[in-house]
Amino acid sequence: MPQLFFVPGPSATYFTLEDHLKSALKEQVMAISHRSQAFKDLYQNTQENLRSLLEIPAEYEIVFTTSATEVWDRMAENLVDETSLHFVHGSFSDKCAKAFQRLGKKAEIITAEAGKCAKFEGANIRQTPELIHFTLNETATGVKHPYADMQKAREQFPNALMALDVVSATPTTPIDFQQFDSVYFSVQKCFGLPSGLGVWIVSPKAIQKAEQLTADGKVYPSYHPLLELVEKSKVYQTIETPNTLNIYLLGKVAEDMLRKGVTQIRREALYKKTLLQKLFTDHPQLSPLVTEADLQSDTVAVANVEGGSAPLIEYLKSKQMVIGAGYGKAKASQIRIANFPTHSKEQIEYLVDLIMEWRI
Amino acid sequence: MPQLFFVPGPSATYFTLEDHLKSALKEQVMAISHRSQAFKDLYQNTQENLRSLLEIPAEYEIVFTTSATEVWDRMAENLVDETSLHFVHGSFSDKCAKAFQRLGKKAEIITAEAGKCAKFEGANIRQTPELIHFTLNETATGVKHPYADMQKAREQFPNALMALDVVSATPTTPIDFQQFDSVYFSVQKCFGLPSGLGVWIVSPKAIQKAEQLTADGKVYPSYHPLLELVEKSKVYQTIETPNTLNIYLLGKVAEDMLRKGVTQIRREALYKKTLLQKLFTDHPQLSPLVTEADLQSDTVAVANVEGGSAPLIEYLKSKQMVIGAGYGKAKASQIRIANFPTHSKEQIEYLVDLIMEWRI
Numbered sequence: 001m002p003q004l005f006f007v008p009g010p011s012a013t014y015f016t017l018e019d020h021l022k023s024a025l026k027e028q029v030m031a032i033s034h035r036s037q038a039f040k041d042l043y044q045n046t047q048e049n050l051r052s053l054l055e056i057p058a059e060y061e062i063v064f065t066t067s068a069t070e071v072w073d074r075m076a077e078n079l080v081d082e083t084s085l086h087f088v089h090g091s092f093s094d095k096c097a098k099a100f101q102r103l104g105k106k107a108e109i110i111t112a113e114a115g116k117c118a119k120f121e122g123a124n125i126r127q128t129p130e131l132i133h134f135t136l137n138e139t140a141t142g143v144k145h146p147y148a149d150m151q152k153a154r155e156q157f158p159n160a161l162m163a164l165d166v167v168s169a170t171p172t173t174p175i176d177f178q179q180f181d182s183v184y185f186s187v188q189k190c191f192g193l194p195s196g197l198g199v200w201i202v203s204p205k206a207i208q209k210a211e212q213l214t215a216d217g218k219v220y221p222s223y224h225p226l227l228e229l230v231e232k233s234k235v236y237q238t239i240e241t242p243n244t245l246n247i248y249l250l251g252k253v254a255e256d257m258l259r260k261g262v263t264q265i266r267r268e269a270l271y272k273k274t275l276l277q278k279l280f281t282d283h284p285q286l287s288p289l290v291t292e293a294d295l296q297s298d299t300v301a302v303a304n305v306e307g308g309s310a311p312l313i314e315y316l317k318s319k320q321m322v323i324g325a326g327y328g329k330a331k332a333s334q335i336r337i338a339n340f341p342t343h344s345k346e347q348i349e350y351l352v353d354l355i356m357e358w359r360i
Numbered sequence: 361m362p363q364l365f366f367v368p369g370p371s372a373t374y375f376t377l378e379d380h381l382k383s384a385l386k387e388q389v390m391a392i393s394h395r396s397q398a399f400k401d402l403y404q405n406t407q408e409n410l411r412s413l414l415e416i417p418a419e420y421e422i423v424f425t426t427s428a429t430e431v432w433d434r435m436a437e438n439l440v441d442e443t444s445l446h447f448v449h450g451s452f453s454d455k456c457a458k459a460f461q462r463l464g465k466k467a468e469i470i471t472a473e474a475g476k477c478a479k480f481e482g483a484n485i486r487q488t489p490e491l492i493h494f495t496l497n498e499t500a501t502g503v504k505h506p507y508a509d510m511q512k513a514r515e516q517f518p519n520a521l522m523a524l525d526v527v528s529a530t531p532t533t534p535i536d537f538q539q540f541d542s543v544y545f546s547v548q549k550c551f552g553l554p555s556g557l558g559v560w561i562v563s564p565k566a567i568q569k570a571e572q573l574t575a576d577g578k579v580y581p582s583y584h585p586l587l588e589l590v591e592k593s594k595v596y597q598t599i600e601t602p603n604t605l606n607i608y609l610l611g612k613v614a615e616d617m618l619r620k621g622v623t624q625i626r627r628e629a630l631y632k633k634t635l636l637q638k639l640f641t642d643h644p645q646l647s648p649l650v651t652e653a654d655l656q657s658d659t660v661a662v663a664n665v666e667g668g669s670a671p672l673i674e675y676l677k678s679k680q681m682v683i684g685a686g687y688g689k690a691k692a693s694q695i696r697i698a699n700f701p702t703h704s705k706e707q708i709e710y711l712v713d714l715i716m717e718w719r720i
Contacts, residue, residue: 002386002388003388003391005388005391005392007393009601010390010391010392010393010394010601010604011391012391013390013391017385017390018385021381021385025377025378025381026362028362028363028365030370030373030377030548030553030554030555031363031365031370031371031372031373032365032370033367033370033684034370034555066426066427066430066556066603067426067600067601067602068600069583069599069600069601070426070583070600072583073582073583099583102581103581186601188390188601193390194390194603194604194605195390195394195601195602195603195604195605196426196556196557196601196602196603196604196605196606197556220580221462221463222433222582223429223430223432223433223459239429240427240428240429240430241369241370241427241429241546241548241555241556242427242555242556243426243554243555243556243603244370244554244555244556245554245555245556246556324393
């Protein structure tokens with residue numbers, strides 16, 4: 001019997017995926033050369049659908065990487081000479097900051113306790129950052145970083161590049177791209193696609209910085225330098241033979257989402273989020289990890305479970321419903337529930353009803 | 361109407377692919393967490409099938425990268441401090457050598473003219489290499505490097521790591537892994553899978569070298585260091601969320617090939633290779649690029665076309681048969697035809713008949 005996956009990524013696949021896989025076979029997407037016109041057309045279609053769906057400005061470039069994890073390295077290599085600033089409220093924002101440190105950058109880290117947001121306001125910043133990294137939606141803790149706080153950082157450091165991790169947020173949480181220079185996500189979260197593809201969107205200011213660092217001989221010459229990724233992308237090409245199937249599927253799902261309307265997707269997400277947060281407040285053995293409403297993620301709901309999360313996870317599994325455990329150290333004490341576009345209102349309602357009936 | 365792809369990768373997908381995609385949907389392979397037991401089981405199954413099919417020794421480690429192109433960087437970063445030696449008889453072996461140079465290594469290059477093999481025997485080697493890189497099957501020119509020549513290099517430089525590009529050769533051309541330390545391929549060639557996955561097989565000697573370089577602080581600290589790839593792989597895990605679908609599909613196709621028998625695959629390849637090389641000799645407007653029989657690739661046949669390759673390629677396209685143009689500078693003057701396991705004897709016979717009927 002099929003299971004319903006509410007783990008925050010990989011998660012349930014988008015409900016149209018099966019049809020698109022059939023089309024991919026029919027259109028022989030997996031057999032075409034990545035240097036053919038058929039590939040270029042496919043790539044262009046995906047770029048254009050993404051640009052429409054996410055309202056990406058025309059002067060911003062969209063490139064494909066192999067994962068969001070790869071983007072951490074590529075940002076550190078291509079966009080920073082010495083200094084960066086990171087706001088860490090969970091394992092993923094922490095891993096990003098550590099990637100910059102590992103690659104020799106002076107990455108200053110502002111941290112918050114679990115369930116709180118590491119904010120710029122009130123933080124004691126010791127160095128002038130070349131790049132400021134925010135995590136819009138921390139998948140480990142379900143914390144959303146408010147845009148108003150990022151705005152303050154931008155005002156204080158107008159020369160810094162603004163980087164935004166939207167891995168599990170987009171397209172549900174809106175993004176004003178004009179305020180950011182480096183925005184990235186992976187496709188196995190809200191887009192409900194097979195994993196193995198990252199999407200990195202860069203502003204002209206980010207490209208200028210990469211050009212300057214390249215001219216100064218300061219960019220690590222990997223096989224995926226930003227400037228070459230951009231140059232290839234402009235002619236709908238890639239450096240190596242890419243994950244063509246996923247690029248195709250992303251274009252198709254973006255088209256489905258455009259047809260449904262991103263406003264509708266966001267409206268439904270808000271309804272489902274409200275149900276989940278109400279559940280965490282109402283259920284006697286659950287409590288929300290994130291208590292401040294404006295910090296609660298639109299797409300990942302995290303709760304503490306009295307007595308540990310394993311019995312609840314097992315109970316749901318017996319009903320063919322798979323939710324996530326807490327991340328890392330919180331594995332045994334928390335649950336995480338994804339509220340992605342493919343998770344219908346009815347599915348979340350049913351899940352909430354099941355959990356409300358449960359007692360240890 | 362579907363086309364039949366004989367381009368040397370991406371090429372026709374393996375004939376069982378559609379069934380395995382259906383199983384992947386049914387088994388919810390694309391929805392499971394990459395930290396789950398279901399993923400570990402899937403990963404282990406693929407590893408074990410590959411180990412059986414390719415007869416990989418138990419003490420060798422198998423890790424997954426995002427492409428063979430990535431492996432070039434990872435070899436230069438993890439296996440070489442200063443010096444490497446490369447035998448270049450086409451664009452891909454050349455790109456590999458250039459990757460080592462780009463990353464600051466003293467990569468000595470021995471080149472050959474088109475259609476010939478850059479051999480160790482008779483070459484004037486100026487430096488002692490830490491790693492010697494061979495390309496078993498140069499996809500750009502269809503040149504096979506004879507093992508006997510590699511053996512001479514091994515004897516002269518017993519301390520060097522022996523690296524072997526088998527991108528478009530495996531599993532058709534046999535490999536004696538005990539003679540090599542770093543062997544890699546991508547899955548969109550002989551395995552007939554969607555692109556987006558590289559497979560890298562390393563010996564204990566290669567791991568020891570990476571350990572020594574790591575201890576000396578000489579390994580570039582990317583997100584994919586060899587030692588961490590190996591450590592994760594031992595527990596059937598990956599560093600980032602990987603291309604789970606492709607890892608699954610590779611395991612399934614390896615199983616199909618085990619059932620068919622690798623001996624049978626090799627026997628058929630030899631028959632098809634003979635047909636293609638005979639065609640190149642018999643047809644008045646074609647001539648084989650590789651004239652020495654022991655240098656002719658088992659899987660990629662390349663011919664010069666009198667008057668240019670475009671008319672022949674177009675003629676075949678009108679018959680729904682897609683063959684490859686020459687690579688790079690040879691695009692307009694040559695054709696390349698893949699002879700991969702999914703290309704049946706009947707398909708190659710039909711292709712050969714069609715080409716024999718063709719005149720400019």
